[in-house]
Amino acid sequence: MSAVQICEVSPRDGLQNESVVLSTEVKAALVERAVAAGARRVEAVSFVNPQRVPQMADAEAVMAAVPRVEGVSYSGLVMNRRGLDRALAAEVDEVNLVVVATDTFCLRNQGTTTVQACDAARDLVAAAREAGLFTTVTVGASFGCPFEGEVSADRLDEVLRRVADAGPDEVALADTIGVAVPAEVSTRLTLLDDRVVPGTRTRLHLHDTRSTGVANALAGVASGVDVLDASIGGTGGCPFAPNATGNVATEDLIYTFERSGITTGLSLTSLIESAEWLQAEIGRRLPSALLHAGPFPG
Amino acid sequence: MSAVQICEVSPRDGLQNESVVLSTEVKAALVERAVAAGARRVEAVSFVNPQRVPQMADAEAVMAAVPRVEGVSYSGLVMNRRGLDRALAAEVDEVNLVVVATDTFCLRNQGTTTVQACDAARDLVAAAREAGLFTTVTVGASFGCPFEGEVSADRLDEVLRRVADAGPDEVALADTIGVAVPAEVSTRLTLLDDRVVPGTRTRLHLHDTRSTGVANALAGVASGVDVLDASIGGTGGCPFAPNATGNVATEDLIYTFERSGITTGLSLTSLIESAEWLQAEIGRRLPSALLHAGPFPG
Numbered sequence: 001m002s003a004v005q006i007c008e009v010s011p012r013d014g015l016q017n018e019s020v021v022l023s024t025e026v027k028a029a030l031v032e033r034a035v036a037a038g039a040r041r042v043e044a045v046s047f048v049n050p051q052r053v054p055q056m057a058d059a060e061a062v063m064a065a066v067p068r069v070e071g072v073s074y075s076g077l078v079m080n081r082r083g084l085d086r087a088l089a090a091e092v093d094e095v096n097l098v099v100v101a102t103d104t105f106c107l108r109n110q111g112t113t114t115v116q117a118c119d120a121a122r123d124l125v126a127a128a129r130e131a132g133l134f135t136t137v138t139v140g141a142s143f144g145c146p147f148e149g150e151v152s153a154d155r156l157d158e159v160l161r162r163v164a165d166a167g168p169d170e171v172a173l174a175d176t177i178g179v180a181v182p183a184e185v186s187t188r189l190t191l192l193d194d195r196v197v198p199g200t201r202t203r204l205h206l207h208d209t210r211s212t213g214v215a216n217a218l219a220g221v222a223s224g225v226d227v228l229d230a231s232i233g234g235t236g237g238c239p240f241a242p243n244a245t246g247n248v249a250t251e252d253l254i255y256t257f258e259r260s261g262i263t264t265g266l267s268l269t270s271l272i273e274s275a276e277w278l279q280a281e282i283g284r285r286l287p288s289a290l291l292h293a294g295p296f297p298g
Numbered sequence: 299m300s301a302v303q304i305c306e307v308s309p310r311d312g313l314q315n316e317s318v319v320l321s322t323e324v325k326a327a328l329v330e331r332a333v334a335a336g337a338r339r340v341e342a343v344s345f346v347n348p349q350r351v352p353q354m355a356d357a358e359a360v361m362a363a364v365p366r367v368e369g370v371s372y373s374g375l376v377m378n379r380r381g382l383d384r385a386l387a388a389e390v391d392e393v394n395l396v397v398v399a400t401d402t403f404c405l406r407n408q409g410t411t412t413v414q415a416c417d418a419a420r421d422l423v424a425a426a427r428e429a430g431l432f433t434t435v436t437v438g439a440s441f442g443c444p445f446e447g448e449v450s451a452d453r454l455d456e457v458l459r460r461v462a463d464a465g466p467d468e469v470a471l472a473d474t475i476g477v478a479v480p481a482e483v484s485t486r487l488t489l490l491d492d493r494v495v496p497g498t499r500t501r502l503h504l505h506d507t508r509s510t511g512v513a514n515a516l517a518g519v520a521s522g523v524d525v526l527d528a529s530i531g532g533t534g535g536c537p538f539a540p541n542a543t544g545n546v547a548t549e550d551l552i553y554t555f556e557r558s559g560i561t562t563g564l565s566l567t568s569l570i571e572s573a574e575w576l577q578a579e580i581g582r583r584l585p586s587a588l589l590h591a592g593p594f595p596g
Binding site for chain 1: 442447448475476477479480481482506507508509510511512513516543546547550553554557558559587588590591594595596
C-alpha cells in the first residue's frame with residue numbers, strides 16, 4: 001500500500017483550453033464537486049491577464065462563490081506581482097507559479113525567458129510566503145517542448161537549480177505536451193529530488209496526449225512523488241502549445257490506483273458522476289476513459 | 299534494453315467490431331501495411347461462423363489476396379474443427395484458439411462452457427500441430443468478465459491448468475474488456491509461467507478501455523512476456539462483450555517502447571501513416587493517441 005495526494009486542476013488547467021466559457025456558478029460548482037469527491041487540494045483559478053486567457057477572467061468571482069471547506073487548500077495560478085495581489089485579495093490558500101523549461105515556450109507562455117521567469121518566481125515566492133501562502137512552482141515542458149523539441153536532462157537540471165534557489169514549498173515537473181514515458185518520469189524526479197532543499201514537496205503534472213498518463217503516474221508514485229495533478233473528465237490543455245490535449249483524467253488515475261493499492265481519499269463513483277456533469281456543461285465528448293467505460297466491476 | 303514481439307491484430311480483432319465492413323482488398327492491404335511497418339506476426343483473419351461475425355466472412359479471399367512475406371507468420375482465429383479445416387485450406391502459418399475464463403462469457407462467445415472450450419482446444423492443438431502449424435491459445439477475460447465481474451486468480455489458475463494440458467506452443471492472457479492494472483498483469487503472468495510447460499511462449503492481449511493499455515504493456519515486458527498483441531489505430535473490440543473498446547494501439551505502444559529502450563522492429567512513422575489510412579477507410583475517429591498527437595519530436 002502507498003498513498004499519493006491528488007491536486008484537482010480541472011477548474012483551472014481543465015477549463016482554460018475549452019472553447020466554451022462556463023459561468024462563474026458552474027466553475028464554482030466544479031470546485032465544490034471536486035472537494036465533495038474527496039480532493040483536499042484544488043487549483044481553482046488563475047490570476048493572469050484576462051485578455052490572454054479569457055476563460056479565467058472571473059477568477060475573483062469564482063473564489064468568492066466557492067464555499068471554503070476546512071482542510072482544503074484552494075490554489076490560484078499567478079504569473080506576476082499583479083496576479084499575486086489579486087490572489088491575496090481573493091484569499092487563496094496557495095499560489096502556483098510557472099517557469100517553462102525552454103525559452104521559446106516560456107516567451108510564448110508568459111513573455112519572459114526561462115531565467116527571467118525563475119527570477120520572477122523567486123520574488124513571488126518570497127512575497128507569497130510573507131503573506132502566509134503555500135508556494136508551488138510548476139516547471140512546464142520538463143519532458144519536451146512543442147517548439148524546441150527534446151529538453152535535455154542538463155537543461156532541466158539547470159532550470160531546477162534556479163527554481164530550487166527560489167525556495168518554494170513544492171516543485172512540480174510538468175509534462176505539458178504529454179511526451180514523457182515512465183522511465184523518464186523516474187529519472188527526472190530523481191533529478192528534482194537531488195536539486196531541492198530536503199523537505200520540499202514534489203508534484204507531477206501529466207497530460208495524457210500519447211496514452212502514457214496512467215503509466216507515468218504509476219512511475220511517479222513508485223518514485224515517491226508527493227502529489228499528482230489530475231483533471232475531472234480529462235479536460236485541459238495549454239492555449240499556447242499547439243495540439244495540447246487534456247490533463248490525465250482524475251477518474252482514470254483513481255481507477256488504476258484503487259486496483260493497485262494506492263490510496264488517494266477520492267471517490268471513483270463521485271468523480272465519474274462529476275465528469276458526466278462537466279461533459280454536459282462543456283458540451284463536447286471529454287477524453288476520460290472511465291467516464292465512457294464505467295467502473296469495474298460495474 | 300529489452301525486446302518484445304508485436305502481433306498485429308488489427309485485421310482480425312481490429313475490424314471485427316467495426317460497423318463498416320471493409321472490402322477484401324482493403325483488408326489484405328492492411329495486412330500488407332502491418333508487414334511493411336515491420337510486423338513479423340499478423341492475426342489476419344478468423345475462420346468463424348460468418349453469420350455470427352459477418353466482417354470476417356471473406357477470410358479465405360483475404361488470405362488468398364495477401365502476398366506472403368518470408369519470415370512473417372500469418373495467423374487465423376479458429377473455434378472448431380470446421381474453422382481449422384478452413385484455416386488449413388487457406389494455408390495460414392498459425393492458428394489462434396480461444397478459451398474464455400468464465401462460463402457465461404464463453405457460452406456467449408462460442409457456445410460452450412470454459413471446460414468444453416479447453417477440451418476443444420486440446421483436440422484442435424493436436425490436429426493443428428500434426429498439420430505443422432504453430433498453435434496459440436488466447437484465454438479471454440483473464441482479468442475480468444463483463445457478465446460475471448471479477449475473475450479470481452484461483453479461477454484463472456484452474457483454466458490455465460487445463461489450457462496448459464492442451465499443450466499449445468503459446469498461451470495468451472487476454473484483458474478482453476480492458477480492466478487490468480499493471481500489478482495484476484505481473485502476478486497473472488507469473489501464474490501463467492508457473493502453469494505452462496517450460497519453453498511455452500507467453501503473450502498478452504490488451505484493450506485500452508480504461509487508459510491502462512500502455513502501463514499494462516510495460517508491466518508485461520518487465521515481467522518477461524514474449525509477445526504483445528496490438529492494433530493499428532487502436533481499432534477493435536468484441537461483438538459479444540458490452541461496451542468493449544479497441545485493442546491497445548500499436549503506434550501508442552511503439553512510441554513508449556522506443557523512448558524506453560524496448561525494441562520491436564516496427565516503424566512508428568509507418569504505423570502512424572497506416573493508422574491515418576485505416577481511419578479514412580473505416581470512416582470514424584480511431585482511438586489511437588499517436589494518430590492524433592503525432593510523434594515527438596515532430
